[in-house]
Amino acid sequence: MDFQDRRLILVSNAEPFIHRWEGNEIVSKKLAGGLTTALDPLIRKFGGTWIAWGRGEADFEVLDSNRKVKMPEEENSYELKRIHLSEEEVEGFYLGFSNELLWPIFHSFPERSSLGNYQSSEQKWEIYRDVNQKYANGTMEEFKEGDLIWVHDYHLTLVPKIIRGECPDANIAFFWHIPWPSWEIFGNLPWRKEIMDGLLNSNFIGFHTSALKDNFLSCAEKIGKKVKYDDSIVKADGGPTKVSSVPLGIDYDRFSSLAAKKSVQEEAQKLKRSIPAKKIILGVDRLDYTKGIPQRLRAFELFLEEYPEFQGEVTLVQRIPPSRTSAKEYKSTLKKINRIIGEINGKFEKTEWTPIKSFHRFLPEQKQLIPYYIAADIALVTPLIDGMNLISKEWIASTNDGVLILSEFTGAAEELKEAIHVNPYNTREVVKGIEKALRMDEKERKTRLKKLKRRISEKDL
Numbered sequence: 001m002d003f004q005d006r007r008l009i010l011v012s013n014a015e016p017f018i019h020r021w022e023g024n025e026i027v028s029k030k031l032a033g034g035l036t037t038a039l040d041p042l043i044r045k046f047g048g049t050w051i052a053w054g055r056g057e058a059d060f061e062v063l064d065s066n067r068k069v070k071m072p073e074e075e076n077s078y079e080l081k082r083i084h085l086s087e088e089e090v091e092g093f094y095l096g097f098s099n100e101l102l103w104p105i106f107h108s109f110p111e112r113s114s115l116g117n118y119q120s121s122e123q124k125w126e127i128y129r130d131v132n133q134k135y136a137n138g139t140m141e142e143f144k145e146g147d148l149i150w151v152h153d154y155h156l157t158l159v160p161k162i163i164r165g166e167c168p169d170a171n172i173a174f175f176w177h178i179p180w181p182s183w184e185i186f187g188n189l190p191w192r193k194e195i196m197d198g199l200l201n202s203n204f205i206g207f208h209t210s211a212l213k214d215n216f217l218s219c220a221e222k223i224g225k226k227v228k229y230d231d232s233i234v235k236a237d238g239g240p241t242k243v244s245s246v247p248l249g250i251d252y253d254r255f256s257s258l259a260a261k262k263s264v265q266e267e268a269q270k271l272k273r274s275i276p277a278k279k280i281i282l283g284v285d286r287l288d289y290t291k292g293i294p295q296r297l298r299a300f301e302l303f304l305e306e307y308p309e310f311q312g313e314v315t316l317v318q319r320i321p322p323s324r325t326s327a328k329e330y331k332s333t334l335k336k337i338n339r340i341i342g343e344i345n346g347k348f349e350k351t352e353w354t355p356i357k358s359f360h361r362f363l364p365e366q367k368q369l370i371p372y373y374i375a376a377d378i379a380l381v382t383p384l385i386d387g388m389n390l391i392s393k394e395w396i397a398s399t400n401d402g403v404l405i406l407s408e409f410t411g412a413a414e415e416l417k418e419a420i421h422v423n424p425y426n427t428r429e430v431v432k433g434i435e436k437a438l439r440m441d442e443k444e445r446k447t448r449l450k451k452l453k454r455r456i457s458e459k460d461l
Helices: 034-046 087-106 118-142 159-166 192-199 210-222 252-260 262-274 293-306 327-348 366-375 390-398 427-439 442-458
Strands: 008-011 017-022 025-030 049-053 068-071 078-083 148-152 171-175 204-207 226-228 233-236 239-245 279-284 314-319 356-359 378-381 403-407 420-422
Touching (some): 204 210, 210 226, 252 262, 252 366, 262 366, 279 366, 293 327, 378 427
Parallel strands (some): 008 148, 204 239, 279 378
Antiparallel strands (some): 233 239
């Protein structure tokens, strides 16, 4: 299939750009985030229409009569069509059903979901269903015969079925960016059939790994669908759906070329000079309980206790950009992290050395992370669970020397075999991983990194 001859309609909750006021002028700003970072260069290359929720303060002041704006302003632009959500819809669809209920379930933390309050969850489900209808309506307004519709992630599970009902011949793909759990957890959802039926009206569903794909096929069979495991095909009312594992890559050339720039290298050296330690360990995680930041900090604490020769020699730099979680959960999670950092720094700090340096703020542009990637001797990527984790791949593309320590519960672990794999729940195993990374000789570091670079450059975005 030649994409050059087909128009792409990309549908996601997250938008790639927002518009906001700066003084009396409206400016556009590219948003960070794995999904938007990955898909923006792709749709720039092929063109088409991106449909997403407009959340910027000036988002709807720059649209034409079809609720669209050309983005970005330079060449290789595409149409960005914005969906408007009321405060009630944001609360019920986005914060409520998607992130308080679906997010913990699909990350295998059912005890953190709001399922226990069924009446409240039912109300949020109704809003979720109505907002999915909004997205589907916006998509069908754009759809013309021959177009390719590509829907993304857990916010929009019902969109394929709604579109299929009005456009039976539409070519619909769906990509699932987060984990898919076992039946024992997915089956807890009272709306499991509606969600599965919604997804299975897609022609194709992609997951990051074969394990997640197999979990999905098993759940489809448990719910009563006919599954052909040899071909990874599910037969449902909407017709056959092909299911596949398609690991999401990064724009490797962009990261490696940015990292090679003299100004970026100088910024990395400046960063290293500002941290009085021989070795820098880097963590970059959104503020979320799935990222395992408290567990990582406790592992670093135990490392300093058991290997006192590294005190004064190694600093952990932890970047924690703000998250979408509710204000209450957000504050309690951040408070816990800050308390642990305070305890560790208080226990080990010396006149010229601080064990942990934490930064809790957005970087305006994602490329501003690259100096941190270059400066780091070790990337410590230890979420408790993650559908993929692109930070690990971005670090590999940006650095020329260093060691990746990677949680075995990330989708990336299936590909990045030369990383040091650890169980993030096993504190002592993480400690051993840090020691191994710090003591690894140059030849082994270079060999491992070379293989990792080759793999992610071949399997790029």
